[in-house]
Amino acid sequence: xDASRKFxxxxxxxxxxxxxIRAISDxxxxxxxxxxxxxxxxxxxxxxxxxxxxxxxxxDGERIRLYGTPGQRRFDFMWELLTEGAxxxxxxxxxxxxxxxxxxxxxxxxxxxxxxxxxxxxxVTRTDRYSTPDVDAFYARLGAHRLMLPILECDIRERDDVxxxxxxxxxxxxxxSA
Amino acid sequence: MTxxxxxxVNLSRREQMELDLLLSxxxxxxxxxxxxxxxxxxxxxxxxxxxxxAGQSIVEAxxxxxxxxxxxxxxxxxxxxxxxRPLRSQALVQVLERALQxxxxxxxxEASAYRLRRWPGTDMLRSEWxxxxxxxxxxxxxxxMSDIATRTSIEESELRDLLQVLTGAGCVERTAGSAxxxxxxxxxxxxxxxxxxRARLGRA
Numbered sequence: 218x219d220a221s222r223k224f225x226x227x228x229x230x231x232x233x234x235x236x237x238i239r240a241i242s243d244x245x246x247x248x249x250x251x252x253x254x255x256x257x258x259x260x261x262x263x264x265x266x267x268x269x270x271x272x273x274x275x276x277d278g279e280r281i282r283l284y285g286t287p288g289q290r291r292f293d294f295m296w297e298l299l300t301e302g303a304x305x306x307x308x309x310x311x312x313x314x315x316x317x318x319x320x321x322x323x324x325x326x327x328x329x330x331x332x333x334x335x336x337x338x339x340x341v342t343r344t345d346r347y348s349t350p351d352v353d354a355f356y357a358r359l360g361a362h363r364l365m366l367p368i369l370e371c372d373i374r375e376r377d378d379v380x381x382x383x384x385x386x387x388x389x390x391x392x393x394s395a
Numbered sequence: 396m397t398x399x400x401x402x403x404v405n406l407s408r409r410e411q412m413e414l415d416l417l418l419s420x421x422x423x424x425x426x427x428x429x430x431x432x433x434x435x436x437x438x439x440x441x442x443x444x445x446x447x448x449a450g451q452s453i454v455e456a457x458x459x460x461x462x463x464x465x466x467x468x469x470x471x472x473x474x475x476x477x478x479x480r481p482l483r484s485q486a487l488v489q490v491l492e493r494a495l496q497x498x499x500x501x502x503x504x505e506a507s508a509y510r511l512r513r514w515p516g517t518d519m520l521r522s523e524w525x526x527x528x529x530x531x532x533x534x535x536x537x538x539x540m541s542d543i544a545t546r547t548s549i550e551e552s553e554l555r556d557l558l559q560v561l562t563g564a565g566c567v568e569r570t571a572g573s574a575x576x577x578x579x580x581x582x583x584x585x586x587x588x589x590x591x592x593r594a595r596l597g598r599a
Contacts, residue, residue, distance in 0.1 A: 222588070241596065275591050304584060356513050365534050367514040367527075381520055381527075384598040387589045388531025392547050 223282035224386070225299055226269070227328065228309030229320045230288030233342055235269045237309060237373040238283045241380060242271030246285075268295075293327060300331040305386045309340045309373065310355075312347040318358045325362050332364065336389030339368040340382045399429045399495070400437035402461065405446040410466075410482065414441065417484050421491070429491060435459045439494045441466055441478070444563030450523030453556040462494045463556065469565030477563045508537040509558060510570045519564060524598050525549055529557050530566070537570050 226234040238246045247270040269285025284303075286296050300306075308324045310317050321339065325332065341355060355368045367385040371378040401418065403411050411431065418429045440456040442449055444467035456463045463476060470479020478490055511533035520526055525547070532538060532546040540558065544551045561567035593599040 273592065273595060275595050277591065279588075279591070281592060352513075352516075365511060367530065367534075369514070369517050369520070371517060377521065378517065380596045380598060381517055383596060384524065384527050384593060385514065385520065385531070387584075387593065388527040389534050390531075391584050391589050392528045392531030392534075393590075 222280065223284055223303050224383070225284050225286060225303045225306040225328075225331075226309065227286040227296070227306055227324050228288060228340075229311055229314060229323075232288065232309040232311040233373040234285035234288065234309060237307065237340070237379050237382075238269050238271035238285055240373060240376045240378075241273060241383065242283055243274045244272045246271040246283075248285075268299075290323070296327055300328060303331055303335065305336040305338075305390055306331055307338055307340060307382055307386060309342060311342050312350070313343045317341070318350055318354060321355065321358055322362075325359070325364065329362075332366070336386055337366050338382050338386040338389065339366055340371045340373065340378075341368060342371060342373055344370040345372070397427045399427050399439070399491075400432045401429050401464075401491075402432050402435065402437035402440040402456075404440055404452045404456065405443035405448065406441065406466065410480075413482050414487075417482060417487055421484060421488055427491070427495065435461070437461055439464055439491070443467070444477075444560055447518050447522045449519070449563070450526065450557065450560050453560055454553065457552065457556050463559060464490055464494055465559055465563030467563040467565070469563070476559065507569050508539050509533060509543065509562075509567050510537040511566065512568055513566050515561065515564050515566045519560075523557070523560070525553070525557055526561065527598075529554065529561065533567065 226237055228234055235246055235248055268287070271283035273281040273283065275281065284299055286299055306328050308321070308328070310321050314320060328337065339355065341352070352368050352370065359366055359368070366389065369382060369385060371382060373379055403414060406414065415431045418431055421429065435455070436459050439462040441464040442452045442456065444465035446452070449465070453463050464478060465476065466478045466480060466482070468480050470477055476490055476494055478486055511530055514530050515526055528547040528549065529543060532543045540551055540554055544554050547554070549557070558567060590599060
């Protein structure tokens with residue numbers, strides 16, 4: 218199997234990387250968990266401190282791998298390893314966090330080379346309850362990075378929304394429709 | 396005085412009434428008398444570009460050889476056939492004049508480049524998957540319609556409609572500057588891979 222057939226899902230801890238992968242994966246995502254000893258324990262029952270892995274199986278048997286990066290910054294040494302051979306990255310931003318725009322900065326900067334070499338999409342979650350910052354603010358922040366990327370409000374529990382993220386991501390890389 | 400017909404698509408009842416009133420006032424001043432109709436095949440169609448089905452409505456109007464005018468909150472870039480809410484008589488007159496010119500010229504003369512200001516929202520992308528292709532192509536920098544058609548493999552006649560939707564939604568604007576593209580550093584996906592993946596995800 219060609220190891221280069223992969224996409225990355227990244228974002229802050231608890232944003233829903235595992236959930237997003239599960240929404241479109243043809244296998245149940247493999248998740249390695251470890252107990253959180255910091256404030257993350259207050260946010261969710263479990264936290265991912267290693268890789269999430271999912272897979273989309275094409276009709277011709279080819280497999281597209283979906284990797285969720287560890288969210289905590291103390292594991293950011295793994296981010297560079299994971300970018301090798303990746304076809305693009307889905308950056309998920311949780312709008313309920315104290316500073317979503319600063320979160321965006323972290324992932325845009327750390328995955329900047331991958332973004333420039335391939336493509337990326339920004340998925341902003343929990344906007345139904347947390348409407349600010351709005352999408353315009355995210356575009357302004359991306360503009361400061363000299364980037365134009367799709368920014369989509371999404372519910373990553375919904376397959377349709379995650380599918381839309383993937384379609385937008387692929388369009389930033391290869392817009393051809395056929 | 397020449398009689399022209401204008402079909403409204405997805406406008407609210409109130410907006411239809413406002414449009415009807417404006418058309419009657421405009422007709423008293425100008426050479427053409429526009430009448431609001433419901434039947435497809437009018438001289439022009441005014442489409443609510445904020446509606447989820449805007450893309451589809453525009454395609455249907457074009458197939459009926461109606462000149463398409465879009466109405467939206469943002470109103471686009473002030474060029475072309477885009478109107479901003481609320482309707483104003485002067486803007487309506489100008490757009491109707493351009494619509495007649497466009498009809499006479501066969502809709503040609505679009506050598507200027509298009510620039511992406513932002514991607515449309517998820518509702519619009521859900522309703523018309525080709526919008527992601529157009530925005531993806533424009534993400535590399537301002538491009539002419541011909542360039543976009545080449546990159547996306549979308550026919551120019553359909554691409555015109557899509558660009559009008561995007562312009563009406565404030566996502567795209569025309570630029571007088573020369574088209575330039577930012578080529579990606581080194582990587583292209585294996586041939587056909589993304590098409591197969593999109594098909595698998597139901598987005599092809």
